[in-house]
Amino acid sequence: MRHQVEASESALVAPSLARPGIATLQPKGSCWYCDQAVDNVRRFCSPACRTDYLEEEEGYFDPPRSPQA
Numbered sequence: 001m002r003h004q005v006e007a008s009e010s011a012l013v014a015p016s017l018a019r020p021g022i023a024t025l026q027p028k029g030s031c032w033y034c035d036q037a038v039d040n041v042r043r044f045c046s047p048a049c050r051t052d053y054l055e056e057e058e059g060y061f062d063p064p065r066s067p068q069a
């Protein structure tokens, strides 16, 4: 793994880019969270789905430390 490298790289990223996920999502014609069909320019069918997706994504991008690391 490259934990050390990733830590260094993220340290170089501006703090304002604290949310790397949502800005890179591309509208795909369905909700990113629940897969319900939406407008082609939308990424979520509702604000609730957007919120839930972001909450899950926070956990994905900032996983808890492995106790055996």
Ligand SMILES: [Zn+2]
Pocket: 031, 032, 033, 034, 035, 036, 044, 045, 046, 049
């Ligand atoms: Zn949805």
